[in-house]
Amino acid sequence: MLRIRLGLDIAFAECITECKKPDGCGAKANTSFYNGRHAMTVCGKGDRIINHNKTRDWIHQMYRRLGVAAKKEQKGLYSQLTSYGQMKPADVLLPGSSSPSGVSWALDVAVTDPTSKNALAKNSHKKPLVAAAIRYEQKMTVHRKALEEAGGRGLHFEKKPLVFETTGAMGVETKKWWKSVVELYHAQREPGEPTSRRELGLDYTWSANHFSSFWLQTLSLCQAVALAESVDSWVSHHAPCVDVLGSICE
Ligand SMILES: [Zn+2]
Secondary structure, eight states: OHHHHHTOOOTTGGGOOBOOTTTSOOOBOOHHHHTSHIIIIIOTTSSHHHHHHHHHHHHHHHHHHTTOOOEESOOOTTTTOSTTTTOOOOSEEEOGGGSTTSSOEEEEEEEEOTTSHHHHHTTTTTSTTHHHHHHHHHHHHHHHHHHHHHGGGOOSSEEEEEEEETTSOBOHHHHHHHHHHHHHHHHHOOTTOOOOTTTTTOOOBTTBOSHHHHHHHHHHHHHHHHHHHHHHHHHHHHSOOBOTTSOBOO
């Protein structure tokens, strides 16, 4: 986890010459192999979906703890559209009764890599959150097309892509969403109710004893662990066996 955070090469990744099919995507060794980026965000056959799913599950659970009837993987939101019939626009569907606009929010989690070629071409190495902005726009472009195809009937939800970068950073729109979550929490608190999770008998740590700190750290740690595990799993699967003398066995 620390090596990924520091951008250092991952142990044994230098031995991998190919992301072998059928379990891998067939790509030949490149820089993204050595720093783990291939497993985290590039390889379609990797475990990168685990990070997405864990983030989705925690967001869903957070809303449920707030007493909100949020739904996970809600289907059928685009069902009136032929070409988009199979798409699921919501990882978590927030009901209109709990959204600031009064209309359901289709929360769509995405994780993107600021070191991808696409992001670097847009100066992600100089400007923060560029990669998140690119991914957000991609998601909204698809949604706007769906909205156009829906015509006069419209769509009965608002699309809210929640983009995180592999560093754990929230995109600009994701930060706005987080602000809405905190406002929802405050709106539900009774006057005089303690804010300390310890006093409320809830899970806490010394640095995560309030609603915001607890859930932000939960999301952050969940992503860091999931990314590290996806890299570990990929390296274990693709690195050749090495004997005690350092010779490759296969
Ligand atoms: Zn691959």
